[in-house]
Amino acid sequence: MASGQGSIPEEVIESVLARHDIVDTVGKVVQLTKRGKYLWGLCPFHSEKTPSFTVTPERGVFHCFSCGMGGNAIKFRMEIEGLSFPEAVRTMAEESDIPLPEGKSGLLSPPDPERDRLLQAYEWSAKFYHFLLKNTEHGTAAMEYLRSRNFSDKMIDQFQIGYAPDRWDTLQQFLEKRQFDLAEMERGGLLSVRGEGKGFIDRFRGRIMFPIASRTGKVIAFAGRILGDGQPKYLNSPDTKLFNKSxxxxxxxxxxxxxxxxxxxxxxxxxxxxxxxxxxxxxxxxxxxxxxxxxxxxxxxxxxxxxxxxxxxxxxxxxxxxxxxxxxxxxxxxxxxxxxxxxxxxxxxxxxxxxxxxxxxxxxxxxVSSVKFKLIYLKKNHILLEEDGKIAYVKEALQIIASLHSSTEREVYLREIASELELSYDSLKQDCNLLRASMQKNIPEGDNNDKRWNNGRHKKGQVQTPTLLPAYHVAERRLLSFMIQDPEAATYVGERLGEDFNIDDHAAIAAYLYAYYAQGKPPGISRFLSSLQDDRLEKAATAISMMDTPPDWNTQVLDDYIREVRKYPLQRRMEQKREEMIQAEKTGDFLRAAQIASEIIALERQ
CATH class of the missing domain: 3.40.1360.10 (Dna Topoisomerase Vi A Subunit; Chain: A, domain 2)
Structure with a gap:
């Protein structure tokens, strides 16, 4: 995860996961089909034509067996919408009317003093511009323009419209008097650097100001419309720590x-x-x-x-x-x-x-429907009074109609064109059917062409090729799978193996699991994922949770896996010792070679 949960209250995260069913969340973007215990679909995070993306309702997670992406409902929203963890939680809480702790909405953002100062500066700047529009001579011409465009006082107040005077330093002085760092304000998009880098000037001058708010209502940017002639007509805030126009x-x-x-x-x-x-x-x-x-x-x-x-x-x-x-x-x-x-x-x-x-x-x-609009738009490009224009229009219109899946829809639009242009409906239908047959023949072999939304976020070639994992690797994954399902298994492994996993990611996941259960939290991969602080760990933990591990375990099974995990570093040391022994023999140091041989025998006994 790009940023951890920080100080977000646990109850907020749990409420968000409880209210946002993983199937509903993913199903808004991916078409899912039930097959066995999984729901399958085309992965939205890489390009594929055979579904390898799964959702497991009882575990509350999604996982792609090809590209490795996985996580809970919060993670899905983060990846699809490009949100940070706090932004995703805040957004999902709002959508489900989950109340945030009174006076503590800031808990849902990681500490960022510069961001907080920028939010304060934007809020005050919006109020300042609004005041200048409504209460000073600077705003008179802007107010007259707005009224000429039928903007009522009520709308001017509701949307907090303001005016930036056509001067170099109005806002700069306002911010400086309030102890804001001007270089920080320039990075935040409110000021610009004066020519030759000598100080700062107002970014917006002589413009009607439209504050742009985040979905939570905080002013994060401005759009300024020039009053009178000049270019650009609209000037937007640049992309900043607060604002990304896309x-x-x-x-x-x-x-x-x-x-x-x-x-x-x-x-x-x-x-x-x-x-x-x-x-x-x-x-x-x-x-x-x-x-x-x-x-x-x-x-x-x-x-x-x-x-x-x-x-x-x-x-x-x-x-x-x-x-x-x-x-x-x-x-x-x-x-x-x-x-x-x-x-x-x-x-x-x-x-x-x-x-x-x-x-x-x-x-x-x-x-009107999108098809109707396309036909209206198309019609404007042809002179229908001329035969050539009429024929060209019909050919292009049939391309649109033939691509429709519903035969009823096709009939409605064909009859409309037949009536409008005084043509035979049967002839149009015949041409449409021939075109449809031709289209279906010519569908390229390509990659999920009719569902580009579902898999266009990443280029081809990023799919991981499955590899046969060594025994110790499989053993570590099996242990973690049992531990994710059952706190008692985690306790047993913790007492006998602790964090002595050979793979760093596995050791980290184990450490998080021990801490998670120490806080008295219940087992469940979806909740556990929200406690992780790293995107790679989240993917790894999701993949491990998807293993077909039986829910029941006994100490013998765990002991066998623990033994396999502990055996690997001994094997590595034995290999290194054998290489050292060979080198000793090559250099004629037979006494050293004999000592190493004794060490190898001791390791083999272990």
Whole structure:
């Protein structure tokens, strides 16, 4: 694990694991099929076409027999969403309404004084910018602009919109007076280095400021829209200790309650779009941070919702972005709809022109299926009044329709095109069936092509080839497997072997097990994994727990394995002694050779 559990309360971790069933957690990302005592699927952490990824419900763990990745539900969320251990626990606690100890939410973050100072600086900076917008002459022009775009005072307050004056040192002086280290503030993205490295200046100047919050509601970055002409139109905070734009969704902290209730997310492009949608009654809207949709965004949303409504701009760029996002979302298992806007308008402009009720009812609630949207998008690229244009459109439309699994869906869209273009439905159906047959023949031999989401996170060639393990290695794994299942077995092995395992990782796991049981904790691999402090150990312990070790044991079985473990270092010493004896004989030191031979005999007796 990248970082240990630190001071996270044990009861919080146990509640998170109890409320987040491993099958449900993994099943949101991986399609699982029951086979024997395991659930099997295609591993999301490496590329494969034959399932080697397993989930064991009674143990509460996942494990890939090919790449070795494994762990409990918390570990799965960490790896899929790129979260630290504290972030994953905090996120999962929130999702299940698990209360954190009052006044101690900081326990869920490892000690990081610089991070804490940055959070404080961002919180105060957001309040400062908001004050400047609403209460000073600096913000007058910005306030007039916002009102001209129909931003109400209520929304300006709700989203804590502010203004950064067009001066070099407004924020710099504000932070310096409050004893913040300016170099630290520059690393945190609030200031920039002055030319030639002489001091610091405000990063944001002459811009309307939109605070960006983490999913827990703490301000971690800003987006600044320039007031008037100039480039860039939007300036975002850089990636920092607090902020990574590929892992943050704007307004998630406010919208997650509505998302959880509806299991639907409205995905927009801009900050203004989210705010206008909110004022229109669309309370489940979020936006990406001026970047394309990423796998991290998708994984984050997958744990909150089942359906995505894309409400991108109505211009060509917005529609192209929607077309690009659809397959990524569908491969993750989302139902995808697309809100269709009049050409050239974005959601913010639509609300300003036609009002919030019309936006909610005629755009969001009337969103069309992804297939319907693709056909609408395709139609705009062809002149249907010309025969060549009509034929080209039909050919491309059939490519989309033929790929649909449902015959009912195919029929609906084929009849629609037949009616619209005055063509024979039977001819279209025949062409579609021929195309479908051709598609199925031409599916490449490749690697799980229709489920790229499930296995595209790592390149091929990272799968470990199984090797035959030496006897002492197998013995150590067997001992640890018994110890994970039963504290009495751990006590027996601890008294006779302690941490004298030959493999460092095994010795470390044993030490953690002794400490775990010494605290009176119950056996169970899922809980034990949360006590480990190392990613490699977690994978090793998960793999060991997957061994087919019988639940019952007796002292003779344990003694045999302990003997095998203790025998290995003696064998190594004997091999070294034999090499020393050969060297002594080669140099003519026969007395030394005889002494070594006696030592070898003594080792053999042991």
């Amino acid at each position: 892992r943050v969704l704007y307004n998630l902290h406010q919208s997650k309650a509505s998302i959880r209730k509806t299991r639907q997310i409205v995905l927009l492009e801009g900050y203004g779009d989210v705010i206008s949608a909110w004022e229109s009654g669309v309370l489940n809207g979020v936006a990406t941070m001026g970047t394309s949709l990423t796998e991290n965004h998708v994984a984050m949303m997958k744990n909150l919702a089942d359906e995505i409504v894309l409400s991108y701009d109505g211009d060509r760029a917005g529609q192209a972005a929607a077309i690009k996002a659809i397959p990524m979302l569908e491969e993750a298992g989302f139902r995808v709809k697309v809100a269709v806007l009049p050409s050239g308008l974005d959601p913010d402009e639509f609300v300003s022109r036609y009002g919030g009720d019309r936006f909610r009812e005629q755009v969001i609630e009337s969103a």
